[in-house]
Amino acid sequence: MSNLVVDQKILPDISKPQWDQSTYSGRARHFFSSTNPLSLFSSHARQEQCREIVTNYRKGIISPTLTVSELWKAKTLYDSTFHPDSGEKMFFLGRMSAQMPGNMVITGMLLSLYRTFPGVVFSHWINQSFNAVVNYTNRSGNSKASNERLFVSYCCATGGAMTAALGLNKMVKNSHGLAARLVPFAAIALANAINIPMMRSSEVTEGMELRDENGELVGKSRKMAILSIAQVTLSRIAMAMPYMVATPIIMNRITRTAYYRTRPWMQKYSEIPIQTLLAGAGLYFTTPLCCALFPQKSCVEVGHSLQRYSLGELGRYSRQVVTMLQGAVTL
Incomplete structure (x- = not known):
């Protein structure tokens, strides 16, 4: 069978992910594709070519030589580079594909500069600043998160992280073992x-917006908002846990070896690069795998979670509505 798009009996639906999002494996494959750091190195010409392929396809203009695989590759790069609402090119540090390399460098600092007051303040400030850039870049066009709220959240998260780090450092004072790491x-x-x-x-x-299978708003739910926020928080903590726990354990073992102890240069210069590389290896897998823990869209019973508008208005909708569950990927 021909792989050309024009020869397909049913045209690919690029308004949805390429893989089945009702399964964990399908969601994982989708996020491995969308968080691929190699897309950061695509040329401007390639990015514009993908934009043209996607926008033309949505208008029904299909090149006779375009294959299905080329279409999906163009859609993947387009989604990674351009904002889904505005269509504008996103700042490169805010893209999903920048999550692994960006967080790799930051994690290396977090795990290596934890002993001193300036190191704690600087590393957590950098981390939360990066998170703020990601949140702002990926903010949807109809987002109710104002710039003021983004700033307040940034300040509170930065302050909370610094306070926790400094307080816990004081509790494990003079400890150079695993607890401090x-x-x-x-x-x-x-x-x-x-x-x-x-x-x-x-x-x-105010409640999270609930939409039917046609994308029409049918109501709002506070219960689903609470569930959604809990799932996002859990997935973000789960994303950080493997490499932020495993890396200190490995580094702690390295520092106890005779080879490490007898080489002052290694003690002075090796900690940041070793922990950065270990964090990068972990992030490559945990970022997509933990993003895939929960579906981005879920079906819920109307009667269980809907703040109704009116009985007459809801009567014409199906029993299930769709709600968005996940937000931007940050540490």
Whole structure:
């Protein structure tokens, strides 16, 4: 069978992900594709070519030589580079594909500069600043998260992370063992528990939008907003846990070896690069695998979660509505 798009009996639906999002494996494949850091190195010409392929396809203009695989590759790069609402090219540090390399460098600093006051302040400030850039870049066109709320969330998350790190460092004072090395993870977990609920607090007070299978708004739900925020927070903490726990354990073992102890140059210069590389290896897998923990869209019973508008208005809709569950990927 021909792989040309024009020869397909049913044209690919690029308004949805390429893989089945009702299964974990399908979601994982989707996020491995969308978080691929190699897309950061695509040329401007290639990016514009993909934009043209996608926009023309949506208008019904299909090149006779375009294959299905080329279409999906163009859609993947387009989604990674251009904002889904505005269509404008996103700042490269805010793209999903920048998550692994960006967080790799930041994690290396978090895990290596945890012993001193300036190191704690600088590394957590950099981390939360990067998160703020990601949140702002990926903010949807109809987002209710104002610039003021983004700034307040940023300040609270930064302050919470610094306070937790400095307080825990004081508790494990003079300890150079594993407990001290795990302080950055505890601080990051607390920052996530502060940042995500604050960013999406309007959904709790006003309710999360619920839409039917045709994308039409049918109501709002506070219950689904709380569930969604809890799932996002859990997935972000789970994303950080493997490499922010495993890396300190490995580094702690390395520092106890005779080879390490007898080489002053290694003690002075090796910690940041070793932990950065270990964090990068972990991030390559945990970012897509943890983003895939929960579906971005879920079906819920109307009667269980809907703040109704009116019985007459709801009567014409199906029993199930769709709600968005996940937000931007940050540490």
